[in-house]
Amino acid sequence: MAAERALDWVAISPDPLDAGALERWARRPAYGAVVTFCGTPRTSSTHDHDVVALEYETEPTLAEARLRAVSDEARRRWPELGAIVLHHRVGSVALLESAVVVVVSSPHRDAAFDAARFCIDALKRSVPMWKREVWVGGSAWSEEGQTIVSARDL
């Protein structure tokens, strides 16, 4: 399910995400700044229960195409970027595990921070992904619903 190019690596993964390994992949001699963002499940819920896990669901081909649109748009806005990693997990994600990892490397930190921020925000608005909140004794779809938009429009 991975789709790897020389400097872009987007994936929808049923396996645990290793943020350290992804960050190492994004480190290159030409780029002096590496920003990593990890999104992890939190206990607070939209359903008044303590969350113990999140279950993510998507259609991988569709979602990977949208991840690639996010990385393409980041490159259009910050042409100096080095590597871009956008990985989203599917299936059950426990507390403290990463549901999503974004890594951006760049010659200097301003573009790395700005592009990483753009990538996670755009990912959350433009990639089809649904999550169920799981608590002891039940589960339900998250009530955070947003309309899907294009990364170019953000």
Place this chain on the structure above:
Amino acid sequence: MTTLLLLGPAREAAGVARDEFVGATIDEILDAAIARYGEAFTRVLAVSQVWLNGEATSRDAPVGPQDEVVVLPPISGG
């Protein structure tokens, strides 16, 4: 037959993730889906986006046997 993909809450409401329908437009495919899946699906569809082959389009867009219509409820990713 046109493929219909049902994602997240739409999959749950329909009871299937992928199905096939005959119809000339997206509207006709969705009408057939409503007839097949019933009330819970109708409620989800009312708040969903519908894409054709990975892109947003209008619901009167023509469809053919190779096309894939996707029902996307509001997202909650990341």
